[in-house]
Amino acid sequence: MDVKQFIRTIPDYPKEGIFFRDITTLLGDAEGFRSAVDALVQLHKGAKFDKVAGIEAHGFILGGAVAHQLGLGFVPVRKKGKLPWTTIGQEYDLEYGTDTVEIHSDAISAGDRILLIDDLIATGGTAEAAVKLFARAGGNVLAASFVIELSELGGRQRLEALDIEVLSLCAYEGH
Numbered sequence: 001m002d003v004k005q006f007i008r009t010i011p012d013y014p015k016e017g018i019f020f021r022d023i024t025t026l027l028g029d030a031e032g033f034r035s036a037v038d039a040l041v042q043l044h045k046g047a048k049f050d051k052v053a054g055i056e057a058h059g060f061i062l063g064g065a066v067a068h069q070l071g072l073g074f075v076p077v078r079k080k081g082k083l084p085w086t087t088i089g090q091e092y093d094l095e096y097g098t099d100t101v102e103i104h105s106d107a108i109s110a111g112d113r114i115l116l117i118d119d120l121i122a123t124g125g126t127a128e129a130a131v132k133l134f135a136r137a138g139g140n141v142l143a144a145s146f147v148i149e150l151s152e153l154g155g156r157q158r159l160e161a162l163d164i165e166v167l168s169l170c171a172y173e174g175h
């Protein structure tokens with residue numbers, strides 16, 4: 001399946017020079033959505049995970065479907081202030097300033113092996129923050145899978161340096 005045929009590219013959004021990779025067109029197409037989820041699941045056939053985690057917001061849609069297919073529970077990694085129970089948080093750098101992702105402090109059990117899912121990896125800052133969160137909670141992210149990888153931004157190398165297997169369904173050069 002050529003996943004790129006379902007992805008819409010919007011030049012100069014949200015600012016000049018950025019090619020925004022829009023996956024709403026993939027999610028909205030029955031064949032596109034099913035093929036992307038099937039491909040993500042296929043990448044990990046045979047691997048043993050205890051939980052699937054997805055990063056807000058597109059990681060919820062894809063990660064939820066992957067968790068369902070793998071027969072595993074799903075953990076949402078949310079932006080700060082959205083979770084109602086006791087949380088642990090991890091700050092990460094944005095282009096300007098910082099942001100924080102959170103999980104519930106009891107979202108995983110000690111030693112849990114986690115598969116992390118998101119729509120896209122760029123600098124890897126968001127995914128790295130999620131990885132650190134799960135480590136602090138006593139678990140281990142073993143693999144991280146994305147529909148899209150922006151290869152020049154170094155996200156893969158950043159996660160691989162933490163000993164995480166990084167997989168993606170397609171890659172784009174540049175921003």
Ligand SMILES: O=P(O)(O)OC[C@H]1O[C@H](OP(=O)(O)OP(=O)(O)O)[C@H](O)[C@@H]1O
Nearest residue numbers: 056057058120121122123124125126127
């Ligand atoms: O690898 P990075 O440089 O950290 O960037 C990747 C993140 O950026 C996008 O999310 P965004 O923060 O725009 O939130 P959204 O999913 O709610 O649109 C994308 O869905 C990833 O989560």
Ligand SMILES: Nc1ncnc2[nH]cnc12
Nearest residue numbers: 019020021022120122175
């Ligand atoms: N080029 C891009 N398209 C979509 N989401 C992104 N997140 C970071 N860079 C992005």
